[in-house]
Amino acid sequence: MADVQTHDLIILGAGLAGLRAAIEASRVTQGNLDIALISKNQLMRAHSVAAEGGTAAVLRPEDGDSLELHAWDTVLGSDFLADQDVVDLFVHSIPSEILQLDHWGIPWTRRSDGRIAQRPFGGHSYPRAVLAQDKTGFFEMQTLYDTVNRFPRVQHYNEHFITSILIENNTFCGLTAIDMTTGKFKVLRGKALIIASGGGGTLYGFTTYSQTVTGDGMALAYRAGIPLEDMEFLQFHPTGLVPSGILITEACRGEGGYLVNNKGERFMHKYAPAKVELGPRDLISRSEMIEIEEGRGFEGPDGLDYIHLDLRHLGAKRINEHLPLIREICIEFNDIDPIEEPIPCRPVAHYSMGGIETDIKGATRVKGIWAAGEAACVSLHGANRLGSNSTAECLVWGKITGEETGRYCSEVGAAPPVPEAMVQAEYKRIYEELLSQNGEENLYQIRRELRTCMDAHAGVFRTGDLMSKGLEKIRSLRTRYQNISIQDKNSVYNTNLYHALELANLLDLAEVTLLGALTRTESRGAHARRDYPQRDDANWLKHTLAFHTDQGPRLDYKPVTINTWKPVERKY
Numbered sequence: 001m002a003d004v005q006t007h008d009l010i011i012l013g014a015g016l017a018g019l020r021a022a023i024e025a026s027r028v029t030q031g032n033l034d035i036a037l038i039s040k041n042q043l044m045r046a047h048s049v050a051a052e053g054g055t056a057a058v059l060r061p062e063d064g065d066s067l068e069l070h071a072w073d074t075v076l077g078s079d080f081l082a083d084q085d086v087v088d089l090f091v092h093s094i095p096s097e098i099l100q101l102d103h104w105g106i107p108w109t110r111r112s113d114g115r116i117a118q119r120p121f122g123g124h125s126y127p128r129a130v131l132a133q134d135k136t137g138f139f140e141m142q143t144l145y146d147t148v149n150r151f152p153r154v155q156h157y158n159e160h161f162i163t164s165i166l167i168e169n170n171t172f173c174g175l176t177a178i179d180m181t182t183g184k185f186k187v188l189r190g191k192a193l194i195i196a197s198g199g200g201g202t203l204y205g206f207t208t209y210s211q212t213v214t215g216d217g218m219a220l221a222y223r224a225g226i227p228l229e230d231m232e233f234l235q236f237h238p239t240g241l242v243p244s245g246i247l248i249t250e251a252c253r254g255e256g257g258y259l260v261n262n263k264g265e266r267f268m269h270k271y272a273p274a275k276v277e278l279g280p281r282d283l284i285s286r287s288e289m290i291e292i293e294e295g296r297g298f299e300g301p302d303g304l305d306y307i308h309l310d311l312r313h314l315g316a317k318r319i320n321e322h323l324p325l326i327r328e329i330c331i332e333f334n335d336i337d338p339i340e341e342p343i344p345c346r347p348v349a350h351y352s353m354g355g356i357e358t359d360i361k362g363a364t365r366v367k368g369i370w371a372a373g374e375a376a377c378v379s380l381h382g383a384n385r386l387g388s389n390s391t392a393e394c395l396v397w398g399k400i401t402g403e404e405t406g407r408y409c410s411e412v413g414a415a416p417p418v419p420e421a422m423v424q425a426e427y428k429r430i431y432e433e434l435l436s437q438n439g440e441e442n443l444y445q446i447r448r449e450l451r452t453c454m455d456a457h458a459g460v461f462r463t464g465d466l467m468s469k470g471l472e473k474i475r476s477l478r479t480r481y482q483n484i485s486i487q488d489k490n491s492v493y494n495t496n497l498y499h500a501l502e503l504a505n506l507l508d509l510a511e512v513t514l515l516g517a518l519t520r521t522e523s524r525g526a527h528a529r530r531d532y533p534q535r536d537d538a539n540w541l542k543h544t545l546a547f548h549t550d551q552g553p554r555l556d557y558k559p560v561t562i563n564t565w566k567p568v569e570r571k572y
Contacts, residue, residue, distance in 0.1 A: 006189045007036040008409040013196035014039035015046035017373025019144035020398025025406035026151040038157040047210045051137025052249035054129030056388035057094040065126040067091045077123040077280050078382025079525035080567035097395040106143040119254040121387045123280035129388040134325045164426045165224040172368030173416045176426045183491025191415045192368045192405040199374040200509045204349035205451035208247040217375040219505035221356045226364050227545040229377035230354035232517035238284040240348020242306045250387040253277040260308040261296040272572040279572045282384040282526045285347035289460045308342035353381045362401040372397040383525020439483035463531045467518040474510045512546040512553045
């Protein structure tokens with residue numbers, strides 16, 4: 001029934017975290033580990049290539065930066081929900097990753113003295129975002145991809161759609177997959193798994209994410225019994241291009257860009273007097289929404305009212321040297337040249353602070369399974385991520401999980417046997433049940449309604465009433481999903497089938513996100529409730545855990561690790 005392929009280590013996801021993990025697992029085993037690197041896209045089409053602005057690291061302690069300052073900025077930015085031992089490990093680990101990429105050949109942007117350049121980023125007390133123009137993620141991906149190709153025992157599985165994680169006796173056994181090019185059902189058997197499949201931002205209609213980023217790894221882990229942590233914290237980036245949602249990097253403000261309302265006023269001095277345009281993302285997104293709601297925005301299409309991001313005063317030379325991609329995007333998509341005109345922007349769904357629960361080394365509760373990057377919640381970002389800490393997280397925990405799984409695979413015996421009954425049940429679910437469905441519901445209509453619902457009910461500002469209605473809507477969409485139709489019955493490149501599987505993943509994540517947010521009766525970081533406007537440390541200084549049950553998510557909580565800084569009022 002299923003073609004079984006056996007490897008030592010399986011890595012689900014081929015973005016920054018996945019590629020970095022493959023390299024490190026190969027290095028610690030001197031290239032002897034048999035590694036499968038799986039992507040539902042072509043490699044180098046991972047969403048990591050869309051990261052633009054930079055990667056945060058302390059490179060110049062002699063100039064006034066320090067590891068302690070980076071850690072403090074991250075903890076304050078997280079609204080004190082980050083685990084402080086994790087933050088400490090992070091700030092100590094990332095500088096060597098920057099230098100490692102340099103040795104592997106990345107074309108970092110240089111200062112006039114030849115040293116690696118850094119730029120300011122929101123919420124940071126020092127200009128520590130290391131950059132490669134405004135295409136940082138792309139160049140990091142290219143460098144890691146070139147490096148991983150030096151290891152012949154890393155086998156690439158392009159265009160393989162993973163449908164389930166096989167776990168028996170709380171131990172990882174393998175994955176079930178569909179080879180998209182043939183439609184064949186496969187089992188990928190292994191000793192260990194790293195889930196590095198990215199976030200779930202296409203829960204929203206107005207989003208910076210590629211349409212392929214549908215939270216698959218998070219949803220698969222959740223259904224397999226691994227809890228999701230802090231999913232109510234979804235970051236809105238302050239500058240999404242209207243109407244497409246394409247990311248307009250924070251580097252625009254790092255280089256000196258202004259946020260301006262319809263009266264021509266820079267308004268951030270009212271909300272973050274010390275940082276102005278370089279405040280943290282949650283604060284700036286709320287500030288923009290207040291300006292728009294109070295009538296100081298510009299009228300946009302389909303309710304996407306906006307403010308202006310003005311770069312004109314930077315001049316053509318600076319824009320062309322430091323922000324060439326942004327200029328190209330504005331010209332191509334909006335017929336606007338930012339040298340001559342301001343850019344229409346508004347807050348846009350951008351990043352999952354939550355994800356698969358892991359310990360400080362990326363290990364989950366299941367023996368043999370780790371998670372890294374945006375799919376994971378090692379709890380570095382807490383309630384709000386600082387810009388340029390995400391690509392850094394991917395590199396740090398890509399390395400850590402690669403090292404951990406490399407050692408693990410060298411120490412354990414053979415991969416566990418394939419649980420045949422689970423494989424047969426999964427084959428039946430897809431090929432005999434889902435693929436044969438001819439219901440009356442259009443899955444694309446359900447997906448549109450899901451994303452409209454999340455935009456409306458779980459946005460920058462939230463209320464209990466809004467989220468209750470949103471949760472009710474998501475649960476009604478889940479019921480309707482049981483009656484969808486898969487009209488394409490072919491095996492090769494059946495995108496209709498894959499979209500149905502992705503929709504099931506998004507529905508699970510939407511329910512977890514809304515229930516966690518509805519239950520958390522406070523405002524903290526990116527979770528801003530108008531009916532509970534204050535942070536409530538007495539009751540809510542804790543992480544949310546969501547466990548899968550047949551009746552829906554079961555919520556539990558665990559403490560935040562606070563070993564250095566006690567929570568204080570967050571001001572900028």
